[in-house]
Amino acid sequence: MVSDSLRARVGELAVRVNGEVEESLGELELTVNDRYAVEALTSAKNFADVPCDFLHDLCGMDLEDHLEVVYQLSSLRGPQRLRIIARVERDNPVIDSATPLWKGADFLEREAFDMFGIQFRGHPNLKRIYMWDDFEGHPMRKDYVVESHEQRAVMRVRKEGE
Secondary structure (H helix, E strand, O other), X not given: OOOHHHHHHHHHHHHHOOOEEXXXXXXXXXXXXXXHHHHHHHHHHOOOOOOOOEEEEEEEEEOXXXXXXXXXXXOOOOOOXXXXXXXXXXXXXXXXXXXXXXXXXXXXXXXXXXXXXXXXXXXXXXXXXXOOOOOOOOOOOOOOOOOOHHHHHOOOOOOOOO
16 A cells, blocks of 8 residues: 555656656556656655665566666665656667665666666666677567577587687
């Protein structure tokens, strides 16, 4: 259940950052454009009476026409939970890093970078975390091309000298 105080704070924040608020599965969701993400996160972290000061998770999502970064927040001092969703352009997926707010965002942002190709501006060490350095593409994007079953079934043999 969402408290009236949190609902009011998120509503005020939505007006400031041109966001949209809705309730989903008993939690508030604030959707913003990428340029407002850090402002929304900073404000939510510092809500006076209902701070959402703990970053539980951060992940990327591919919705075909755009990408999203989803931040799952809660409080260390209360039951409030908030989901902030930042829309990111598909062709130029760049958003400011949340690592200045939460050091724990480091590996989560690296995962979103590796799997979806989302660039986190200001990240202290943005590099692949799962895939090898010269891996091409981002495997969780819907436009990622996967080999057919037939191609995978063929044994690949290295030529001598490779």
